Amino acid sequence: MAETTKAETTQFEPKIIAFLCNWCTYTGADLAGTSRLQYPPNIRIIRLMCSGAVDPMYVLRATLGGADGVLIGGCHPGDCHYQEGNYKARRRVIALKEILKSAGFDEERIWLRWISASEGARFAETVREMTEAMRAKGPNPMKQAWAV
Amino acid sequence: MKISLSVENRNPLATLQNFLKSFLERQIVDVLLTPMRTPSNSVTPALVSDPALLNRADPLAPVLPVNAATWAGKISLRQPRPKAAAVLRPCEARALVELTKMAQASLDDLLVIALDCAGTYTPATFLHKQMQNDHPLWVDLYAAVCQKPESPNLELRPACQICEQPVFESAPIRLCLFESDLERTLIVEVRDEIAQKLNLTGEATNGRSPEIEAFIAARTQARDRAFAEIRARLEGEEGIAGVFAACIRCHNCMTVCPICYCKTCVFRSHVFDHDPMKYVQWARQKGAQRMPPDTMLFHLTRQNHMALSCVGCGMCTDACPSELPVGLVFRAVAQRLQHTFDYLPGRKVEEPLPLITFRADEWTEVGE
Ligand code: SF4
Ligand code: SF4
Ligand code: FES
Numbered sequence: 001m002a003e004t005t006k007a008e009t010t011q012f013e014p015k016i017i018a019f020l021c022n023w024c025t026y027t028g029a030d031l032a033g034t035s036r037l038q039y040p041p042n043i044r045i046i047r048l049m050c051s052g053a054v055d056p057m058y059v060l061r062a063t064l065g066g067a068d069g070v071l072i073g074g075c076h077p078g079d080c081h082y083q084e085g086n087y088k089a090r091r092r093v094i095a096l097k098e099i100l101k102s103a104g105f106d107e108e109r110i111w112l113r114w115i116s117a118s119e120g121a122r123f124a125e126t127v128r129e130m131t132e133a134m135r136a137k138g139p140n141p142m143k144q145a146w147a148v
Numbered sequence: 149m150k151i152s153l154s155v156e157n158r159n160p161l162a163t164l165q166n167f168l169k170s171f172l173e174r175q176i177v178d179v180l181l182t183p184m185r186t187p188s189n190s191v192t193p194a195l196v197s198d199p200a201l202l203n204r205a206d207p208l209a210p211v212l213p214v215n216a217a218t219w220a221g222k223i224s225l226r227q228p229r230p231k232a233a234a235v236l237r238p239c240e241a242r243a244l245v246e247l248t249k250m251a252q253a254s255l256d257d258l259l260v261i262a263l264d265c266a267g268t269y270t271p272a273t274f275l276h277k278q279m280q281n282d283h284p285l286w287v288d289l290y291a292a293v294c295q296k297p298e299s300p301n302l303e304l305r306p307a308c309q310i311c312e313q314p315v316f317e318s319a320p321i322r323l324c325l326f327e328s329d330l331e332r333t334l335i336v337e338v339r340d341e342i343a344q345k346l347n348l349t350g351e352a353t354n355g356r357s358p359e360i361e362a363f364i365a366a367r368t369q370a371r372d373r374a375f376a377e378i379r380a381r382l383e384g385e386e387g388i389a390g391v392f393a394a395c396i397r398c399h400n401c402m403t404v405c406p407i408c409y410c411k412t413c414v415f416r417s418h419v420f421d422h423d424p425m426k427y428v429q430w431a432r433q434k435g436a437q438r439m440p441p442d443t444m445l446f447h448l449t450r451q452n453h454m455a456l457s458c459v460g461c462g463m464c465t466d467a468c469p470s471e472l473p474v475g476l477v478f479r480a481v482a483q484r485l486q487h488t489f490d491y492l493p494g495r496k497v498e499e500p501l502p503l504i505t506f507r508a509d510e511w512t513e514v515g516e
Contacts, residue, residue: 057414057449061445077508077515091503091506091511092503095452095502096452103382105388113516114515146435146436147438
């Protein structure tokens with residue numbers, strides 16, 4: 001893997017793929033927008049009906065494809081519109097991160113956050129925080145890994 | 149209860165065959181799934197209806213050509229189904245428990261006859277050794293467990309060399325080979341109501357012998373050494389991509405895995421047949437794109453789908469044409485994962501699969 005120089009790191013803009021539940025976090029993101037809250041443009045949002053609909057394979061595809069971070073957003077525990085989707089998502093994310101760690105990946109590139117429809121500010125803050133955390137990590141080595 | 153069956157002419161196989169015959173003759177079951185000697189003298193699981201043919205039964209032959217849990221599942225899955233018994237090694241019995249939870253098998257009309265297992269050879273090694281030996285291959289294996297439980301046998305299948313679960317204790321019937329002095333007696337542990345039907349009497353069950361404990365301890369040590377080695381590779385420079393660099397994505401590991409049951413596996417579906425320009429896009433993004441693509445995605449997804457239920461049978465390792473340590477990687481990953489969810493595959497059929505259940509009050513810090 002090529003070494004990343006200091007100069008590259010300063011210019012490096014992480015790319016974050018976000019899988020957001022339609023009812024809470026996506027609406028929260030929408031609220032952040034309509035409230036004109038500023039957050040970094042590093043995030044690419046994919047809307048799903050529920051955090052329980054995030055197939056871990058999507059997360060793997062993004063990670064192996066070189067995404068610098070993956071954010072999964074859902075309703076707070078107890079608030080899932082399908083009762084238990086987020087509880088199941090929680091176990092799935094824990095399992096996936098454990099597998100990635102055992103396989104030698106940096107599992108901290110994957111974040112799960114509960115953000116409700118009214119938490120526009122929390123959404124903006126999460127994107128800021130995650131963008132900085134991923135910037136600090138540097139580019140996902142998978143970006144150049146063509147032999148996988 | 150524990151029943152001691154007497155062995156004549158130092159031939160426990162004949163005693164075992166007679167024991168199995170009694171299940172068919174007394175109509176306790178309609179059919180029996182058991183390893184059998186084919187006319188050409190190789191060993192394969194077969195579903196037997198004629199008790200006379202059980203003189204070809206050979207559960208003692210130390211070879212594991214397939215994990216027969218798959219086939220125990222097929223004959224028990226749905227009504228109408230037979231009353232059946234299946235002679236299984238511990239890793240097969242554990243896989244059957246997992247398949248039952250996945251609704252791919254049923255234990256309702258299926259009796260498991262679990263065999264204490266000293267380890268098995270690959271079919272190729274087995275055939276080779278069989279030609280060279282003038283006594284049955286199991287003799288030395290079981291003697292070694294009792295006489296020198298700590299010494300490894302490097303000819304066994306790699307999965308068996310690190311298998312620390314050589315006994316499946318929760319079966320209704322268990323062939324207690326480790327406790328038997330096989331030239332004289334064959335000890336079987338049988339649930340009382342079945343013993344009654346078989347017209348057998350015995351004594352109350354006692355605990356494990358110290359030899360088995362020593363054997364399990366030695367295997368556990370071997371396992372931990374193997375885990376440490378593979379983890380150093382996975383977490384080091386090489387990473388999982390390096391360990392699987394020679395994978396040709398033949399999917400053999402998935403095909404032979406008893407746990408991977410999906411009929412329409414996503415990796416065999418057109419989801420992974422991309423448009424030409426998609427491949428080009430990847431090649432442009434990364435400068436080049438391995439073909440076939442998605443090798444890591446395949447392995448990590450498979451781990452994600454079934455590592456929690458991986459029983460460590462090692463069929464995957466045996467089937468890999470590139471001789472990759474597929475099963476060892478799976479077990480090493482699975483051990484941590486199973487620990488996280490306090491889950492042991494094959495332990496109890498009532499235990500739910502971790503990813504289809506949850507508790508509201510667990511991992512409450514996650515997501516905040
Ligand atoms: S992954 Fe390999 S060792 Fe695990 S159950 Fe499947 S075939 Fe057996
Ligand atoms: S059997 Fe071996 S070569 Fe084939 S897909 Fe599995 S790991 Fe790859
Ligand atoms: S609907 Fe939002 S997490 Fe299920």
